[in-house]
Amino acid sequence: MQKTAIVTGASYGLGEEMSHRLIEMGYKVYGVSRSKPKSPNKNLIWIQADLAKDIDIDKIPALVGEETIDILINNAGTDFPQKALQYTDADFDRMFTLNFKAYAKLAKLLFPKLSGGLLLNISSLSDRYPDQEFGLYCASKAAVNIFFEAMAAEEPSVKIVNILPSYVDTPLQHVLREGRDFDWDWCMKASDVADCIKQVIDVGEQIETGTRVIIEKNENENTPYNPEKLWVYAAQTKKMCKVR
Template identity: 30%
Template sequence: MSKVVLITGGSSGIGKSVGEYLQVKGYKVYGTSRNPDNYPDSKFPIVALDVTKPETIATCVNAVLNKESKIDVLINNAGAGITGPIEEIPDSEIKRNFETNLFGPINVIKAVLPTMRSQNSGLIINITSIAGYMGLPYRGIYSASKGALELITEAFRMELKEFNIEMTNVAPGDFATNIAAGRYHAPILDDSPYQEKYGNTLRTMDEHVDEGNDPQQMANAIFRIIETNKPKIHYKVGAFMQKFSIVLKRILPDTVYEKLLMNHYKL
């Protein structure tokens, strides 16, 4: 029987590319969206789900189980970007980002675990970010929420070993998707002490996304992970220098690495 894959945020960007590729490879794929009716031409079924609303998580998982009786792979891909000086980002937006990028994925994991435990098998792939390995200026909240999911995965893996359930992180760099359009941007305020530096950094970030790699690269990586018997804890996918930045953080003195980041962002 084909493995059943549930991909949160599967209607566009990385999630869509991964879903279409896995379907071609013979998997039974279900994606999710807050508004499935907006995607009538999707090549795989899209189920209603808002990761910030636990009741929709339960409804979505039950809908897939009613059709397939199992879920072999969960890909926690739904996420949201956020930019701005931490001082100026409203508390409500900070909380919303953590609800989407951290608490939402945790709740989806909780929803599929009873089924995976009864199957004595399962794979959970959390899509994090290379930004989660470092505190980036004007992306600090995003870095924190994705970094927290990385650490949650490390702990979860050990708790799930006895049930034959595997979990891993995949941290992408910049990919050519619509994430920049969907991100929360704290406004560039005329009277803000951060006006010039934040404005310049925001333009740099958007250029990186526009010039990002093809999401098909992520699809290939996810397929290889699913086909692996014992996935590693962490995977990084993206441009060489983005991945190498994690190595540099590990080997350089903190202040030297900080200076490199500040030079990169022209701060």
């Protein structure tokens, strides 16, 4: 039987590339987005939905119709600069509704169909680097990671893996960097992310549920992947010290 996958944000950017990679791997893909996928394919079934709207998310399980789903990739997301003290309620809702709530809601609705399958969340390496002007975005990605890792601990019937790409050359990145100084040499291609997704699927058992996979352009042993300034206070000895 043909395997099935659902990819959100499949019309362009990372989602488009991952959808086509899954099709090459033999999957039937349901691609969710507001606009039509840029490159149609007979194995890509478009579901038109605005994931910022509960009413649209609620209709997705019925539109998919399959009894079981092998892979769900929560990918559709947004990003825009906003200083930490200057956000509006609308900014907050816009960022967290799509980047976090939609991921959680779709996973909850589709979980019964995903038993034995794989849930991948496209998060970001931004979850750990406090980029100036991108606090809301970084926070939304950190929320995805910790929420789904708690879900992974509670629900072993579905393997949950959070994917943390560094910069990737996509339409989103072009909108963000317009008029700003940015070294495009740092960027990976969307196909690099699709390559990683294929490996995560192929290695199967080796990657356990609740894992985070960072995607970087180059291996760099010196990169501080946990760069927070961290202190610990020991209640019994009343001593406080810097950990890093």
